[in-house]
Amino acid sequence: MNVSHMLTNRVQSMEESATLKMSAKARELKTKFDDVISLSLGEPDFDTPEHIKAFAVQALADGYTKYTPVTGLVEYRKAIQTKFKRDNDLEYGMDEIIVSNGAKQSISNICQAIVQEGDEVIVFSPYWVSYSDIVGLAGGVMVPIKADIEQDFKVTAEQLEKAITPRTKAILFSSPCNPSGSVFTKEELEDLARVISMHKNILVIADEIYEYINFGKKHFSIGAIDSLAGRVATVNGMAKGFAMTGWRLGYMGGPAWLVKACAKLQGQVTSGANAFGQKAASQALLADLGPTMKMKEAFAIRRELVINLFKNIPGIKCNDPKGAFYVFPDISEYFGKSDGHITINSSEDFCEAILENTHVALVPGIAFGNGNCFRLSYAASEENLTDAIGRIKKYLSSFK
Numbered sequence: 001m002n003v004s005h006m007l008t009n010r011v012q013s014m015e016e017s018a019t020l021k022m023s024a025k026a027r028e029l030k031t032k033f034d035d036v037i038s039l040s041l042g043e044p045d046f047d048t049p050e051h052i053k054a055f056a057v058q059a060l061a062d063g064y065t066k067y068t069p070v071t072g073l074v075e076y077r078k079a080i081q082t083k084f085k086r087d088n089d090l091e092y093g094m095d096e097i098i099v100s101n102g103a104k105q106s107i108s109n110i111c112q113a114i115v116q117e118g119d120e121v122i123v124f125s126p127y128w129v130s131y132s133d134i135v136g137l138a139g140g141v142m143v144p145i146k147a148d149i150e151q152d153f154k155v156t157a158e159q160l161e162k163a164i165t166p167r168t169k170a171i172l173f174s175s176p177c178n179p180s181g182s183v184f185t186k187e188e189l190e191d192l193a194r195v196i197s198m199h200k201n202i203l204v205i206a207d208e209i210y211e212y213i214n215f216g217k218k219h220f221s222i223g224a225i226d227s228l229a230g231r232v233a234t235v236n237g238m239a240k241g242f243a244m245t246g247w248r249l250g251y252m253g254g255p256a257w258l259v260k261a262c263a264k265l266q267g268q269v270t271s272g273a274n275a276f277g278q279k280a281a282s283q284a285l286l287a288d289l290g291p292t293m294k295m296k297e298a299f300a301i302r303r304e305l306v307i308n309l310f311k312n313i314p315g316i317k318c319n320d321p322k323g324a325f326y327v328f329p330d331i332s333e334y335f336g337k338s339d340g341h342i343t344i345n346s347s348e349d350f351c352e353a354i355l356e357n358t359h360v361a362l363v364p365g366i367a368f369g370n371g372n373c374f375r376l377s378y379a380a381s382e383e384n385l386t387d388a389i390g391r392i393k394k395y396l397s398s399f400k
C-alpha cells in the first residue's frame with residue numbers, strides 16, 4: 001500500500017510533538033544507560049492527591065459509569081462555575097461552560113469551531129508546541145509574535161497591535177506560560193485588552209492550565225476585563241494543578257454560541273468526558289486546595305534551586321519565571337562554539353549534544369518557536385535536578 005497516498009495532507013504536514021520525541025530518545029538511551037535524567041516532560045511528578053482518588057472510587061461505587069451530557073455533568077459544570085467566580089472573578093452561565101477530554105481538546109474544539117481556511121490566529125511566542133498543529137489542523141495560519149528573554153518572553157500591546165490584520169480570528173496564549181513560565185500581570189493584560197477591544201471580531205483564547213502553579217501575585221484572568229465581555233474563552237483543566245494529567249479532564253468557559261458549537265463538534269467526535277472522573281473532579285475543585293498548594297510550594301523550592309544552579313554556568317542566561325514548572329534559558333552564546341567534536345549552531349544541536357554527552361534530556365526551544373533557548377521541566381526531584389545541571393555545567397566547560 002502507498003502510505004503517503006493513504007495519509008491525508010493534513011496529517012502528513014503535522015509535526016511530531018518535540019517533547020514526546022525527546023522523551024522517546026531519552027527512553028531509548030535509558031535502555032543502554034542507567035543514569036539518564038529526563039527533564040523534558042510537561043507533567044507534574046506528583047501523584048493525584050489521595051482524596052481525589054477516593055472521590056473517584058466512590059463515584060464508581062455510586063454508579064457514575066454511564067455517558068454524561070456532552071457538555072459535562074451538571075454537578076461538574078456547577079463546580080467549574082463556582083471555581084471561575086471564586087478564583088477568577090469570571091461569571092459564566094451554565095450554558096457558557098463545557099467539559100472536554102483535557103484542555104488540549106478544549107483548545108482544539110474552539111479552533112475547529114471558529115477558524116476558517118486561511119484565518120489568522122495570533123500566538124504569543126514562545127508558545128506551547130501543540131498550538132501550531134491545532135491551528136494548522138483547523139485550516140488556520142498561525143501568526144507568532146516573538147517575545148525574547150529581554151522582555152521576559154511577554155508580548156507587549158504595541159507588538160500585538162502591529163500583528164493584528166483583518167484576517168485575525170483569535171489570539172491564543174498561555175499564562176502562566178509553557179515553555180517560559182512567564183506570567184502576565186493584571187496591568188499587562190489590561191494593556192493587551194485595550195488593543196483587543198478596538199477589534200470587535202477577535203476572540204481571545206486564554207489558556208490558564210497552569211493557574212495554580214503561580215509563585216507571584218494572585219492569578220488574573222483576562223476574561224475578567226469588562227471591555228472584553230463575551231469575547232474570551234477561558235480554558236483550564238485538572239491536569240497540572242491537581243496532578244491529574246492521565247484523567248483527561250479540561251474545560252472552557254466562553255460565550256454560549258461558542259460552547260454550543262464545541263458541543264456539536266464534540267458530540268460527534270468524543271461525546272462527554274469520563275463520568276466518574278468528572279464526578280471526582282467536581283469535588284476536587286470545591287475541596288480544600290491544600291494539596292495543590294503543597295505541590296506549588298515544592299515547585300517553588302525547585303525553581304529557586306534551578307535558577308541558582310544556572311546562574312553559575314557561564315554563557316547561559318536563565319529567566320526568572322513566575323509560574324508553571326519550566327525554565328527557558330537562552331543559550332545563544334554557545335552558537336559557533338565546539339566541544340572539540342560537535343559545533344553548536346541551534347537549540348537542537350545543543351539539546352542533542354547535552355543528551356548524548358550528559359544523558360540529560362531537555363527540549364529544544366525551536367519546538368516552542370524560539371531557537372535561542374531550551375526548555376527544562378523541573379517536575380523532578382531536587383536530587384535529579386542538582387545532578388543534571390551539574391553534569392550540564394561540567395560538559396559545557398569543555399566548549400571553546
Ligand SMILES: Cc1ncc(COP(=O)(O)O)c(C=O)c1O
Nearest residue numbers: 042102103104128174178237239
Ligand atoms: C499550555 C498548555 N495547555 C494545555 C495543555 C494540555 O492540558 P491537558 O492535559 O488538560 O490536555 C498543556 C499540557 O502540557 C499545556 O502545557
